[in-house]
Amino acid sequence: MSAVLIVEDEQHLADGLRFNLEAEGYTVDTVNDGESALALLVDEQQRYDALVLDVMLPGKDGFEVAAELRAAGHYVPVLMLTARGRPEDVLRGFESGADDYLPKPFELSVLLARLNGLLRRREWFHRDQTQSQSSAIPEQSSPPTADAGPEEFRFAGRIIDFGNLELRTPQQTIRLTLMEAQLLRYLIRHGGNVVSRKAILEDVWGLNEDTDTRAIDNFVVRLRKYLEDDPAKPIHLLTVRGVGYRFVAEGEK
Numbered sequence: 001m002s003a004v005l006i007v008e009d010e011q012h013l014a015d016g017l018r019f020n021l022e023a024e025g026y027t028v029d030t031v032n033d034g035e036s037a038l039a040l041l042v043d044e045q046q047r048y049d050a051l052v053l054d055v056m057l058p059g060k061d062g063f064e065v066a067a068e069l070r071a072a073g074h075y076v077p078v079l080m081l082t083a084r085g086r087p088e089d090v091l092r093g094f095e096s097g098a099d100d101y102l103p104k105p106f107e108l109s110v111l112l113a114r115l116n117g118l119l120r121r122r123e124w125f126h127r128d129q130t131q132s133q134s135s136a137i138p139e140q141s142s143p144p145t146a147d148a149g150p151e152e153f154r155f156a157g158r159i160i161d162f163g164n165l166e167l168r169t170p171q172q173t174i175r176l177t178l179m180e181a182q183l184l185r186y187l188i189r190h191g192g193n194v195v196s197r198k199a200i201l202e203d204v205w206g207l208n209e210d211t212d213t214r215a216i217d218n219f220v221v222r223l224r225k226y227l228e229d230d231p232a233k234p235i236h237l238l239t240v241r242g243v244g245y246r247f248v249a250e251g252e253k
């Protein structure tokens with residue numbers, strides 16, 4: 001049973017979410033501000049499988065909460081609830097460490113699908129690790145992104161450690177969010193080949209057909225800061241105009 005923490009100050013919305021998530025078999029806690037969420041997650045080290053985090057909160061907003069969580073080394077998957085029609089919120093959400101976002105108001109079925117997507121990806125990710133450590137565990141239901149990749153990928157003086165969700169450069173160690181790691185793994189697996197934004201949305205994010213594809217671009221901007229010596233002149237994570245992206249381990253000008 002998955003445990004979800006909902007951070008939402010609109011009581012009727014929090015209650016509605018709790019009711020419906022519990023009906024789906026989740027264990028649910030709700031808090032109405034970011035400070036309480038941080039106290040539970042960081043100070044008390046309570047375990048949750050996912051966080052539903054509203055952006056507009058009294059006190060610390062959702063961006064600050066996500067950023068503080070990540071800064072504290074906490075990598076619970078975060079589904080952020082943003083205001084519709086504000087792409088800058090989406091960008092800020094990903095920059096602060098959100099894994100996915102959903103504009104308000106949303107259909108409950110869509111939220112459930114997103115949440116399930118986050119939890120499934122998390123399970124696949126951990127199963128990938130288990131498989132690569134013990135090998136030859138039979139696949140039960142193989143999702144398209146579940147191919148076990150290597151634990152580590154080395155390129156251009158960098159090491160991506162998928163097991164520990166870290167990217168190490170000679171200068172620093174960067175913690176990756178689950179979505180960053182999944183996207184990197186996907187790009188690396190398709191190394192040299194162009195992958196479209198739509199394919200990324202479907203294969204990495206699950207079937208989020210209503211997700212704005214610009215969110216992918218925001219992720220890429222962020223990943224370039226980790227992957228590239230000069231993020232403004234990328235040689236590894238390349239834009240293919242009008243199509244999507246291409247990862248080149250050896251670098252290409």
Ligand code: CA
Pocket residue numbers: 008009010054055056057
């Ligand atoms: Ca709110």
